[in-house]
Amino acid sequence: MNVTYKRSIATSIIFGILFAFLVIFYAIVGPEEFLARKFYNVVSAAVILAAMISFALMLLLTNKKSNIVDERDYLIQKKASSIGLMVSLIYVFLLSIILFITNRNEGTMNVSWAWFIAYSTFAFGYFITSLIHVYFYNYEN
Amino acid sequence: MSISTTMRTDMNNNIKYLRARKDMTQEELANLTGCTRQTINAIEKNKYSPSLILAFKIAEILESDITEVFIYKA
Numbered sequence: 774m775n776v777t778y779k780r781s782i783a784t785s786i787i788f789g790i791l792f793a794f795l796v797i798f799y800a801i802v803g804p805e806e807f808l809a810r811k812f813y814n815v816v817s818a819a820v821i822l823a824a825m826i827s828f829a830l831m832l833l834l835t836n837k838k839s840n841i842v843d844e845r846d847y848l849i850q851k852k853a854s855s856i857g858l859m860v861s862l863i864y865v866f867l868l869s870i871i872l873f874i875t876n877r878n879e880g881t882m883n884v885s886w887a888w889f890i891a892y893s894t895f896a897f898g899y900f901i902t903s904l905i906h907v908y909f910y911n912y913e914n
Numbered sequence: 915m916s917i918s919t920t921m922r923t924d925m926n927n928n929i930k931y932l933r934a935r936k937d938m939t940q941e942e943l944a945n946l947t948g949c950t951r952q953t954i955n956a957i958e959k960n961k962y963s964p965s966l967i968l969a970f971k972i973a974e975i976l977e978s979d980i981t982e983v984f985i986y987k988a
Contacts, residue, residue: 775950843949844965845956910952 776840777850778910783831784903791824792896795889804883821892849909857902864897865890926985929958932976947971 798817799807807813868890876882933943940958944951947968956962957972964972973980 775952778952841944841948841950843953844968845949845953845962848962 775842775846776835776837777842777846778907780831780835781853781903781906781910783835784828785900785907787824787827787831788896788900788903791821792893792900794820795893795896799889799893804885804889807888808883808885817892824896849906853902853906853909856905857898860901860905861894861898864901865894868893925960925963926987927957927960928978928983928985929954929972929976932978932983936976938976943972943975946975 795817798813798820802813807817872882872886929943933940940954941951944954947954948971949968953962953964953968957964969980969984973983976983
């Protein structure tokens, strides 16, 4: 198991948990409450910070001089990134369209949805790209 | 766009045979070529086509001609 594979597994776990948290937390709290109470902002910020620290620690702990990253790793990374980008764009498109359709009659939308789209896209992008990466490694061997 | 890294080209190779002849493991060949064992394994199984540089390195380490290591199926 080489370092890029290990990192992809760890990244998919960290950002998978973060994405699941964001979706569940936002679904439970709701856009109005999220905007109204500062506490919810602090809780979500703390979880996002914890995910970022975990990610940075993971990168530091797996950063060894003996790590070998070869041409096949770069090819897999490149393919996973391009597919991950496409999937992330589809996610943003679908989420935006769903929000448009559901809020069309009211003519307005809660601004906290912008926060949700921003952070969930960030977490989803990392999660899906690393998951595709893991898939390619398993599929190839 | 292909969604696979698999490049099942019209290529065969004799790496496994040549490696066995030199009593060399995949790990050893990988270390000598500067790539991972997984890459050597993928090349041996024709799942990945190496770059020219890597192909020449493999041939050099296995003390063979590149056309002996990689066979193009026309």
